[in-house]
Amino acid sequence: MNRNNFTLVKFLFSFLFLFASTYATLAQDAAEGETLFKNNCAACHSSTDEVLVGPGLKGISERRPIEWIVKWVHNPQAVIASGDKYANDLYNKFNKAAMTPYPNFSEGQIKSIIAYIDASNAAPAAPAAGAAPAGAAAPAAASSGGMMEVLLVGLLVIMVFVLIALLSIVNTLSKLSSGEADSEAPLMQRFAENAKKLAANSAVKTGIIIFALLLGGKATIDAAYGVGIHQGYAPEQPIKFSHKLHAGQYQINCNYCHTGVYEGKGANVPSANICMNCHNAIKRESPEIQKIYQAIEKDEPIQWVRVHNLPDLAYFNHSQHTNVGNLECKNCHGEVEKMEVVEQRSTLTMGWCIDCHRNTDVNAKGNAYYDKLVEVHNKDSKTPLKVQNIGGLECSKCHY
Ligand code: HEC
Ligand code: HEC
Ligand code: HEC
Ligand code: HEC
Ligand code: HEC
Ligand code: HEC
Structure with missing residues (x-):
């Protein structure tokens, strides 16, 4: 060359x-x-x-x-x-x-x-x-x-x-x-x-x-x-159930159907019996409502398609976040009450959990359990107590 x-x-x-x-x-x-x-x-x-x-x-x-x-x-x-x-x-x-x-x-x-x-x-x-x-x-x-x-x-x-x-x-x-x-x-x-x-x-x-x-x-x-x-991700569901109608227009509380969301680990997807509280009277003739009747007759659960799903290696508890942490559903799920079909709005990655734990203040007001922690924390820090300060970044908290 x-x-x-x-x-x-x-x-x-x-x-x-x-x-x-x-x-x-x-x-x-x-x-x-x-x-x-x-x-x-x-x-x-x-x-x-x-x-x-x-x-x-x-x-x-x-x-x-x-x-x-x-x-x-x-x-x-x-x-x-x-x-x-x-x-x-x-x-x-x-x-x-x-x-x-x-x-x-x-x-x-x-x-x-x-x-x-x-x-x-x-x-x-x-x-x-x-x-x-x-x-x-x-x-x-x-x-x-x-x-x-x-x-x-x-x-x-x-x-x-x-x-x-x-x-x-x-x-x-x-x-x-x-x-x-x-x-x-x-x-x-x-x-x-x-x-x-x-x-x-x-x-x-x-x-x-x-x-x-x-x-x-x-x-x-x-x-x-x-x-x-x-x-x-927003899969089609076996029954055209609309959150926009039930939670939005009719303002039925989330925990009326998702009974575990303030008390337990899982939020629970409602069984057909909960639907029947209303639909034994409302819109009985609708083909979509007939599907609920069929499920009950056959004694089979409605085959809802799961939308949010963490891998088994991760532990997530709803009540920790909704009840103790005082977070709203929309912080993680977006405005479900406006969705015709539920859609996963957050990434659900580890980075997502960690980012929020770094940024969010612990809701310590009126919670005697946190009084001592807050006192200790405030001695050597000017920033409010964050989730990361109570161990929210420790592997074992989220992994079995
Ligand atoms: C009348 C009962 C009812 C009410 C009220 C209700 N939901 Fe649901 N929800 C369901 C049913 C049934 C499903 C499963 C079918 C589907 O995904 O649409 C579901 C699914 C969901 C899912 C997805 C679950 C998954 O598989 O990952 C989320 C998130 C959710 N609801 C949040 C909410 C929130 C937030 C509210 C209150 C604003 C609410 N729901 C109110 C019945 C209800
Ligand atoms: C607290 C009362 C209540 C509960 C519980 C409830 N619904 Fe409804 N649902 C309604 C009302 C009110 C309507 C609107 C009826 C109308 O348009 O006249 C409706 C409408 C519907 C429709 C639309 C029917 C059509 O053809 O227009 C479907 C599908 C439906 N509900 C499914 C469900 C399912 C599945 C559950 C259980 C997970 C459920 N609903 C629980 C009150 C309820
Ligand atoms: C801090 C974030 C966060 C908040 C706040 C939150 N969720 Fe969830 N939700 C999740 C995650 C993560 C999953 C997936 C859990 C899994 O797969 O184990 C989930 C799953 C669900 C499911 C599917 C069934 C289940 O139990 O796994 C429903 C229904 C649901 N959430 C409803 C609600 C409702 C209703 C509220 C408000 C009262 C709410 N969530 C608040 C993060 C949250
Ligand atoms: C819990 C819901 C929520 C989250 C999470 C959120 N925002 Fe917002 N944001 C809002 C709302 C609601 C408004 C409209 C003003 C209001 O009501 O406070 C807004 C307004 C804004 C605006 C002004 C928009 C305009 O058109 O002028 C900007 C910029 C913004 N947000 C940036 C961000 C960024 C960047 C993030 C993430 C780091 C973020 N927001 C996270 C709810 C949220
Ligand atoms: C929107 C913000 C937010 C997101 C997203 C979030 N968390 Fe949290 N998390 C919190 C808050 C706030 C607390 C503190 C609750 C309290 O006061 O104990 C908390 C506490 C926890 C705790 C208890 C920590 C301790 O030391 O007591 C665990 C475990 C946890 N979260 C797991 C998760 C997992 C797993 C995910 C992701 C799948 C996640 N979180 C996503 C806000 C969030
Ligand atoms: C706040 C909760 C939280 C904490 C703290 C946390 N993780 Fe995770 N981790 C998760 C979640 C949720 C997933 C599943 C994410 C996904 O499916 O993308 C995950 C996934 C993982 C995976 C699997 C990655 C993959 O791609 O499958 C490994 C490995 C892991 N974490 C290691 C750790 C280690 C090591 C630590 C401590 C330094 C840690 N995690 C701390 C929530 C957490």
Whole structure:
């Protein structure tokens, strides 16, 4: 290989390196943001303009200045109390629904969430997204990864072309200077010859192989992280039971049917007998209600399809969270009372549990059990007692 070509190959590698590292930081920002968003915000917000518990966050970076967003995420109630008009209007519009504060999020983390929201909206919309009925589109399904990959491949192709063109120029120049005068060959022909030369160059080949391997490795890791995550899962049920109708319109309490949710580990899915409390009188003739009768006659339970399902290795207790922790169902399940078909809104990953345990204050008011702990904690800490301070990050609390 002549010296000029060698310089070019070096140039190629530094360019590749620069490019790969820029890509990596960008992708990492959006990827960190994606995890943070899915673990902390997705129960109440979509990254599109769909309204869930709170407004869809699409376009938020244009709607609000970043300083405002940071203040808001750290402490929404403080922003509202400060008299901020935008915040108060929004709060009233959402019927004074209180957003969870995230005082521990760094500005960088909040920016990465916004980067993810912007990236997922910049990505070309999935073909079905427009046509799907409202609510059926999986929240945050559009991954920032998709757009990044397209961008990456596009830039790579451009780069290779620029390189070949440069090589052509260098070759022509060196031939001119050495007095060879075959530069009459048509431009395209020279271009093709140089492309061949470049492809034959072993350093370039190795470079391309390494790059392909890196790219493949990243895709594999991404796929592995996605395994077992069923966010957005909303299976069809054997009876068209609607939470929107029962829990929303008729305002039947969640624990009327999910009898264990404040007392036990499991929330329980109601047996047909509970349905019969009402449906022995209401809508008896409906074919859907007839299915309840059939189940009771055959003495078989209704075959509800399970939506949320942690692996056996993890221990989760409802009453610990709803009763002791005073959390609302929507913190983890989203607004089920607005769902025609139940959908899994949170990721249910370990990171999701841990993130919340890092951020959430222990509800210690009026709980004598915590008095001593709070006293000890406040002696050497200025921040309120968090779940992580009572052992919420210990492996054995969540794993048998
Ligand atoms: C428990 C539900 C809930 C969670 C969790 C939640 N929010 Fe909110 N958020 C709301 C509600 C409700 C509003 C509307 C204002 C109000 O009622 O307080 C809102 C408003 C906002 C707004 C202003 C939106 C606009 O259109 O101006 C931003 C920004 C925001 N949230 C960001 C976040 C981020 C980032 C997270 C995750 C770190 C998050 N929220 C988690 C419920 C939630
Ligand atoms: C009239 C009875 C009834 C009421 C009231 C009710 N549910 Fe349900 N719920 C069901 C039935 C039946 C299922 C199983 C079928 C389904 O998924 O739609 C279910 C399923 C669920 C699931 C999914 C369970 C799984 O398999 O993972 C969640 C979460 C849930 N309900 C939450 C709530 C919340 C939150 C409320 C209150 C806002 C509520 N439910 C009120 C009857 C009820
Ligand atoms: C506390 C009373 C109550 C309970 C308990 C209850 N329902 Fe209902 N259900 C209603 C009411 C009220 C309606 C609306 C009837 C109407 O539209 O006239 C309804 C409507 C329905 C419908 C729609 C029927 C149709 O064809 O329009 C289905 C399906 C249904 N319920 C299934 C169930 C199932 C399954 C359970 C048990 C998990 C259940 N319901 C428990 C009160 C109840
Ligand atoms: C801290 C988060 C959290 C809160 C708050 C929460 N849930 Fe759950 N819920 C879960 C998880 C996690 C699962 C899956 C449990 C499993 O697979 O073992 C689940 C499962 C369920 C199921 C499926 C049946 C079962 O027992 O596994 C129902 C029904 C349910 N929740 C209803 C509710 C209702 C109603 C409320 C509010 C009163 C509520 N949940 C509050 C996290 C939560
Ligand atoms: C929305 C926030 C939130 C999420 C999500 C959440 N937790 Fe919790 N968790 C809490 C709070 C708050 C407490 C403290 C309750 C109390 O006061 O004892 C708690 C306490 C616990 C405890 C008892 C800890 C101790 O030291 O006493 C366990 C175990 C636990 N959670 C398991 C889980 C698991 C497993 C998941 C995920 C599947 C999960 N949690 C998801 C908020 C959350
Ligand atoms: C607050 C609850 C919680 C704590 C604390 C916790 N885990 Fe987990 N862990 C979970 C949940 C929930 C899952 C299941 C997640 C899933 O299915 O994606 C899990 C999954 C795992 C898995 C299986 C991973 C996989 O992909 O199947 C391992 C291994 C694990 N945890 C190890 C640990 C270790 C080690 C610690 C202590 C440093 C720990 N966990 C602390 C909740 C917790």
